[in-house]
Amino acid sequence: MSKALPLLTRQGDRIAIVNGLRTPFAKQATAYHGIPAMDLGKMAVSELLARSGIDPQLIEQLVFGQVVQMPEAPNIAREIVLGTGMSVHTDAYSVSRACATSFQAIANVAESIIAGNIGIGIAGGADSSSVLPIGVSKALARTLVDASKARTLAGRLKLFSKLKLRDLLPVPPAVAEYSTGLRMGDTAEQMAKTYAIGREEQDALAHRSHTLAAQAWAQGLLLDEVMTAYVPPYNTALAEDNNIRKDSSLAAYARLKPAFDRQHGSVTAANSTPLTDGAAAVLMMSEARARELGLAPLGYLRSYAFTAIDVRQDMLLGPSYATPLALARAGITLADLALIDMHEAFAAQTLANLKMFASPTFAREKLGLAQAIGEVDMDKFNVLGGSIAYGHPFAATGARMVTQTLHELKRRGGGLGLATACAAGGLGAAMVVEAA
């Protein structure tokens, strides 16, 4: 296993996360219906700049991500730069790492700062599950290409005559893993069964997530990191996430039927994260630069790690692989953390990961470590709730978790925090941050 790998610029400065902001997250086809991810991203970045009080000219790079791509604007990052009050000279590119996309964006900006290529950057992500690239069938797409090459009308008609009626139906984006054809929920089901995660346990975690998130909002803990969103046609404003159940009761979860395996399953709509719209972004620079500009950072990026495992089995165990690596690079152990924030794609996936954290067998066999990663103290775990409650606009979740963890660390008087997520394709991401 690799040893500590400090994230410092050549001048020895830490990578500061100066500010983080997100839009409220909204359930599919609710408050942001019809608003593309790009516009959500613009909103979050504009407001981040307005609140930070930094001259937009100083932003040298913007790295942004979007999981559900819109073909008309493939480089969402550059569109955000061009579509807000930012300088046209701000470099911008887009990244994609499924549910860990904005972890990747943050890592990229950090690497650029460490390499000395840029001084200040913005990282983030946005996704909309309400505005989707609904396409045409493969047969129709192929015919359209051929038709554009055909010389005569008769030739064109002949091509179209071969199409079947069902080829003309619109095709929504796939929800299944491309390489296996498995839906994400199928994997969650598999993990629930393999690791014996019961329905009650899953429902309890979901209930906990909603209850804690509702408390966080009720106490006004999120006001500094969540903007109020004003979207066309500007009739109502959205100030809070609209997926959180304010009156969550455990009994209600038990009533739902399993969503993926109707007969033997335990994963339900209520103990999974819903399809959500939203955007999140963070402003990053070296700590020296922040000092120069008179900005007080929220915290610093201490280490990060990305891992990859097989997709057929246990695909969502990413956190259990990425976390020990990130901890090692930070030169710490799980016990040194004041907070642990794990992305809740499914309660089953979250609980399976927690089991693996505590499992010496897993550590020995899969990680090659002598000891388990560690038993997670639930008083430090997802203390403000997780993705099951907040929702999960794929590319925005990482930036949400990092910002939320830093704010909570600050409230608790400092220390180190972990943010970790699984992602499609068997990927895992983990980041260790420290409060300023």
Place this chain on the structure above:
Amino acid sequence: MMRTENALHEQRAKPSAFQFTLRPDNIGVITIDVPDEKVNTLKAEFAEQINAVLLKAQQIAALEGLVIISGKPDSFIAGADISMIAACASREAAQTLAKKGQSTLAQIAAFPVPVVAAIHGACLGGGLELALACHSRVCSLDDKTVLGLPEVQLGLLPGSGGTQRLPRLVGASRALDMMLTGKHLRARQALRSGLVDDAVPQAILLQTAVAQVKQGWRAQRQLPWRERLLNGPLGRSLLFSIVRRKTREKTRGNYPAAERIIQVVRTGLDSGSRNGYEAEALAFGELAMSPQSAALRSLFFAATALKKARGSEAQPHPLRCVGILGGGLMGGGIACVTATRGELPVRIKDVDTQGINRALQYTWGVLGKRVRSKRLRPAQRQKQMMLISGATNWCGFEQVDIVIEAVFEELALKQQMVAEVEQHAAPHTVFASNTSSLPIAQIAANAARPQQVIGLHYFSPVEKMPLVEVIPHAGTSDETIATAVALAHKQGKTAIVVADRAGFYVNRILAPYINEAARCLLDGEPIESLDRALVDFGFPVGPITLLDEVGIDVGTKIIPVLEAELGPRFAAPAAFDALHKDGRKGRKNGRGFYLYPTGKVRWRWRKRVDERVYTLLGITPKAHIPHALIAQRCVMMMLNEAVRCLDEGVVRSARDGDIGAVFGIGFPPFLGGPFRYIDHLGAAEVVKILVHLQQQYGEHFAPCERLQQMAQQGARFYP
């Protein structure tokens, strides 16, 4: 003798604005580059220069053709130098000027080899006439390229053949539309209408023009079928009768230029271009000497001068971000012009999110219209919307350079806003109040930095009204004044600096005018009749409609302030309290003197008076006052008060007073503003009318001292 010789010498020493170069392919290029000027404008002395350069070109035997292009980065020819007209002492002199222009351009038209105009940037007025005289035209696709004949806006007509060449090129109906509105066409519109033969990227403009020259003579483009139909004997009479009627509806006979344009175009089409040119020069001579044109030109000069004026000696503070307090109608409007015209980020603070949504809706609505008419791409709209953000707290105000307050009209609240802005914004942040009735000095009374408090009075609807009053109080610093003026300019507004006296300038002269209309109403004159009388006089809307637009509640707020500060002549008729008590605020709450559509009935809505107003006021309407007298009563009140304002230093000059009245109220532009109108009538005549009205209708008509003095001395406001 010596002097003339010197002058001649100087003229010779000055390089010509028209430079000729011959390309190796025997195509001549005439480059227009007026020395020591930012943009090209045509001057009288250029006639000789053009003649000289054409003569030089003609001597080249192998010459295949000519291209005329500008040497300036972003203007072809922005128009003719208007001061030429002021220099004409008589109708004949102006007529000669037009003929000289005609004959110069005729030489281009008659040039033996093809002449092509290569247009990039503004090509307006005389510039377009020059381009029309060429055998064909190519323009760049740049956004800066605009073509038009705006002479009508100065009370003139295109006097160098434009009225004859344009209808033949694009058809009478389109030509009349261009000349009667003075509107600018952009490159693609110009291409579609046939005004230019090609529109290309600027990089290949000259190349394309040269290629057109090489193609040699080409048959003239046939007019589209619609224009051909309208050019037939039947079509033509129909077209002209419709255009005449519509124009008359708009001008109400107040703008002779419009009617002369129609007449001259008709003459040219009916009896040939020779007669047309003759009629054009004659009409130009007459219009150039008309008081309407003189008034419109003086307004043009005044507005141009004010656009350059900084308001004070100091340098303005750079503007990077603007804060707005209150997202109501005014706040929303100010946010809109700041973001869309000024391209500055705007931060709105309101007590609730609904206020911020309202402000965003305002700009969304304004931009939505532009998107629907394809003048704006949705992505551009999105970008402009992104400049406006809002919050219900003070976050984001640390970096605003100026805050414009548009909160409820209440002194304590405004003072509190000053205190809070001083606490939350930067030390340099200027606090500008959009108050219409409160003294700025009082708003600044408890300020820690009173030198940074100023009034910035916008008019509703903000995105349409071109005026802003800038109101320093006694302690306002010069830098603050300059910063406020700079912001107004960025927002595309014309700013006048006025004194911190009750009502400032615009509302102060507006109040007696509206009060007088109210007195006529209480005499039983119907509302429509009052409005029509003043629209006929030349106002864009009548006084009662205006009161509905401004808000009856705004009136009831300002009038008592004016009355308390300036005397009983401002007292509103007591009966009007009934309207206020009835909750009538005007258009904004859909309850005013007129009925306003609610919900879905907007389609085909015709404006009607709310008859219940008469009952409330206890009158039976019956038209009985002659319209001319109504207009006289209202306008004389305004003139008298305007003179008082100048006398008391509320406005810095007659020029500012004229601009304020025309841009802020819509005082008839063809009269040039209250002061120019008084000059036109003569102070003695104005005093005579006022005295007469005083005897008939009461003391409030008593002519002010300054007017009486001027009447005695035969003095004028303008030299």
